[in-house]
Amino acid sequence: MTDSMKGLVKALALGLATACSLAAISGATAEELSLKGKRIGVSAIGTDHYWDLMAFRGIQDRVKELGGEVIALDAGRKDQQQIAQLQTLIAQKPDAIIEQLGNLEVLNPWLQKIRDAGIPLFTVDTATPHAINNTTSNNYNIGAEIALQMVADMGGKGNVLVFNGFYSVPVCKIRYDQLKYVLTSFPDVKIVEPELRDVIPNTVQSAYSNVTDMLTKSPEKGSIGAVWACWDVPQIGATQAVEAAGRNEVKTYGIDGSPEVIKMVTDPKSSAGAVAAQQPYEIGKTSVDNAAKYLAGQKVPPFTFVPSVLINKENAAEKGKPFLDAAEKAGVK
């Protein structure tokens, strides 16, 4: 080995060692997080949707990983039940509560009671003044990105069918408002009035019949350019309806990244135009990290954004794959 080569190896080794020690440092801070001896209450409005289930799992897995005890409560999409669960949870005095989604109007007085009882409150995807931290995707970005993708695919003009049944859910409000904001720059893209209403349960069936009715009402090709929804379950029904009607000029847009929808976007023949894929499992885990940091006396920002990815027709094969792999690993189709 020549001297210069020795030098190179030395330098490389040094670099590697530095990198390792850096990794060790960041690893150490991650390891410092602990929930040993802590009880964390988790309340979710429901877990019937892929996103909700993955976030709920992410929270529980991370609490256990950090050595804490979880009190996991799934309200089965019933407001009454969620309120009863939160009421009992307050009486149980856990070290922190993580709340995931639901109707803010219903929840806010009860989230206030959690704080009044001196219990630190963290939320997942639920912006409320009562939470210490809300962990979520950057919905301002997501809303604008998906709207811009839609406008681009439409060539800057045409009519859009919009599902707006959940404006009372904060993330949907942000995404819808961003859509409206983007459309102010494209006056030739118009939202068809009255807007459609997505529902829970029977979301897919209901979206299918709504879109079918609207396509029947506007039978000329090109009279409808796109369907937009603030999440991707209505998008499934809308896509099926468009394809069943043979109106392939209509493309559908949604948000969340359920595996079923990513597969649709990946399929070049499908009418699913794009979906903004979030990382719900990561979001759930991150909210627990925030709670752990807070309980360890560290400072926690009011919100944490976990990155999301816009999956469209061009990049679906490459960008969609990691999401599909993760879903398969979790055993969810």
Place this chain on the structure above:
Amino acid sequence: MSASVLHTEVAVSDEKQAAAKSAGRRFGALVVRLGAIAAFAAIMAYFVIFAPGFTSTFNLINVVEQSAILGVLAYGMTSVIIGGGSDVTEGGIDLSIAANMGLCAAVYATLLSMGYGDFLSVLAAIAVGMAVGALNALAVVGLGILPLLATLAVLNVAAGMELTLTQNTVVGASSPLLGVLVSGSFLGISALAWALIVFSAIMIVVVHRTSFGLRLYAVGGHPEAARAAGISVPFYVSFTYVLSGFCAAVASILTVSRLSASTPGSGELLLSVLAAALLGTVFSRRFVPTMGGTLLSVLFIGLLANGFQLLNVSSYWVNGVQGALILLVVAITSFARGSEGSR
């Protein structure tokens, strides 16, 4: 030996056999009934010993509060079953009660949000609730449709009207009355818990301590006998459906206070309401629904969910246990009815 004597002898031995069989079945029913009550007691005892904080006053008041809406609805259902007879397929039943509550809540919240005061909004909610009840009465008593089918149809009417009114959205509401219901308390017991206590007292007195209540049981248990005694059966049956509508309206105001809004999905409560009304029959010696029995089973359902949460048992179990209990009770009541039938 003449043929008629032989016939009588055969008849007598048949009767004896039937009597023995019925006594056996009655004994069996008693055993199963006591078994069910023992199971209830065992579950409660387990919670008392093992669920942390279960017996604290604060927790128990919480449970009473959480049971208020279900309780008021279950009283409506119980009155319909008393007046219409407790045969599950042909007797009295009000499947529309939970959807009716959703409609009343939507009316109440919408009127409040439009700026009408509490007085008018409450009045409107009660009028709507009783009107839906009257529609049930018309279908069941006037048109003679099977209650199971009539109230199923009305369920859809009420649910459709609620959707039309709210467009499936959450309608926020606040008012002085709601403020009192949310944060008021007296003697350390919250307003919502008081609502259940007072409503229970009224229902128990009216149904079990007045001649009106006695006639109601007569109408449900033996309609022909009641008719022969000069009781207007159609009036009493109609009354129970309107009362059920009234209960739905009262429950709707409690629900809006608890959720600060009217929300879609009230229909989900139907199964719990039916469970409460049916479970209540095991607390009666003759397997008839009683208001006291309904109150006990409403509290039992509430305590079950509460105890499971305190024990950190998955909430998914609650539904399963509830379903198993319904099955058990329906089995017991049909067992008991078998003994009555062969008597």
